[in-house]
Amino acid sequence: MFKRIFFTAGFAGLLAALVLSLFQILWITPLLLQAETYEVASESMVEPHEHAPGAPAHHHDAEAWAPADGWERTLSTLGGNLVVAVGFSLMLAGLFTLRQPNRAWQGVLWGIAGYLTFCLAPSLGLPPELPGTAAADLTLRQGWWIGTAAATAASLALLVFTRHWALRLVALVLLVLPHIIGAPQPAEHSSLAPESLQSHFRLAALISNAAFWIALGWLSAWFYTRDTAENN
């Protein structure tokens, strides 16, 4: 059983990471680099540098390793994508042991659920942001993000797999509760990059992640059910 889970996560994660990386290289990273030019410009004007008003002061540890721009940064990002994709695929394959998809296309539905859980729902409160954007405390935002993803996942599971009205009511509450609580927001919204670049980046991130999740769901189900016809 574990062999099957790891096999699925390894191959599906690798291929889906390549899909995400392709979107990044062609669409997202150029926007990030463009945004960083505003950040660098602002850093060189003020010494020691200041972020946009309201941005949390984060210290730069001079000792910490960072990939140099160019192939090193690209490779490093590919590695990051791979770890994230294999991680998400491990979750999907684990859930497949409880609810096995009969056909690979059913994985697309799982992928859509993953997209709603890990991208769309958190982005309602905390949209994908370019570097140099004012934001509330990082740990608070991460906590809200993880809580929102967990509540959305539980809500979708209840909506899809249960029939009782009371459970469905709980599901609806779980779906909207994080947004009623609201994501941590900065005292004042501001951004170094112009608004048009921000909205372009949000669109690029939302579309790239939709493609990534559909690919990940489909590939995970394909690899997971690959052997069932002859072997098991």
Next chain:
Amino acid sequence: MTSHTLSHAPTTTASLSKRLAAATLACLLGGGLVFLAGFSHIDALHNAAHDTRHSEGFPCH
């Protein structure tokens, strides 16, 4: 026909508790990987996966 049906049995006979354990472990391990790349406060990990974090919409800075 019967033997054909039987040969399919192992996929469905793994006990529920075993499958629950596998699903929980896989979700924990997967979540750990996502956390490491996407949420860890260790500077080197943040720097390495910086672009991944921004494109995935994870809170970054």
